[in-house]
Amino acid sequence: MQKKTFSDIDCAIAQTLEQIGDGWTLLILRNAFHRMRHFDQFQENLGIPTNTLSNRLKKLTDSGILERRACAHDRRAYEYRLTDKGLDLYPIIVTLFQWGERWYSRPNGPRMELKEKATGLPIPEVKVRNQDGNPLSARDVQVIIGPGGGEDATNLVKFQKKTA
Amino acid sequence: MQKKTFSDIDCAIAQTLEQIGDGWTLLILRNAFHRMRHFDQFQENLGIPTNTLSNRLKKLTDSGILERRACAHDRRAYEYRLTDKGLDLYPIIVTLFQWGERWYSRPNGPRMELKEKATGLPIPEVKVRNQDGNPLSARDVQVIIGPGGGEDATNLVKFQKKTA
């Protein structure tokens, strides 16, 4: 039995999923966006087993999504912080959140609300939009093979044409 | 050993991850957005074990993300199609794709490109934006507890304030 790796699927989504395509990993990242930084904080808040947490944090630091740095005030302690690469995951985290709110809402309303710090105005839903800013559905968009597209990409795109 | 369920974490992201927080599941969905519909097509394209595929498709249909319907022309065959709930995952799929392209790009350029069907113009990157359409980073956004927020949400939001 081989370990599954999505890395050899030559598709950007597969690459992403190889790094963060796992429930615990994404919950850790969610907490990191809430400025959580310490091992025991993640453990307590998520109820994740410590060995699993350790593995996930290691993988996230290895892939440059989190950075592990020693704390100045306590030499036992380490901080896990989002790198630029990690911060760049923000749209993914927000879209996961918004879909969950849309389809698994609480009767009283949203569990959390996002506001722009500068103005206090609510953040509109993140959508795929055209250049004019109008929202598009999946069926308003066509996928074409790009210059870096290999066999896997070609297969999928071809596939789409079959039925389009 | 109990099965892990994220459902009891009262957070929209955890709810989402309970349904689609898994690598194979997201790859199946990616393919579904490319209009892939049949068991053997998923199997062949992804190289996923058939029992795993079967489980994932069952879960996705149970949660109303895919719909399993008999085919008219062949009574052995079934089609798995995205429901409205499934189509609504589009921003998640696109953000996963775009992050992968940004951080795991091919030397020649993007593997795929998205264009608006109506105009042929490229789709701009999906970002979190304010009401004026200007992109925001995670640190430009503040999270406040909403009316449906319970203990879990409160803990996380409080947490954020600690360091903010």
Add this chain to the structure above:
DNA sequence: TTAATTAGCTTGCATTATGCAAGTCAATTT
């Protein structure tokens, strides 16, 4: 009109990964 082939699965088994509890170890606190 019998014989392949196909679509969509199940089943069995070996191997990994996960969840849980307990333990380690150095650095703080009490």
Add this chain to the structure above:
DNA sequence: AAATTGACTTGCATAATGCAAGCTAATTAA
């Protein structure tokens, strides 16, 4: 000096995964 804390490891039972093979009804080929 003793207790506690932060960040982990280790061991073990259980669950999930990967792989191959088989199964069944429907369709196509000979």
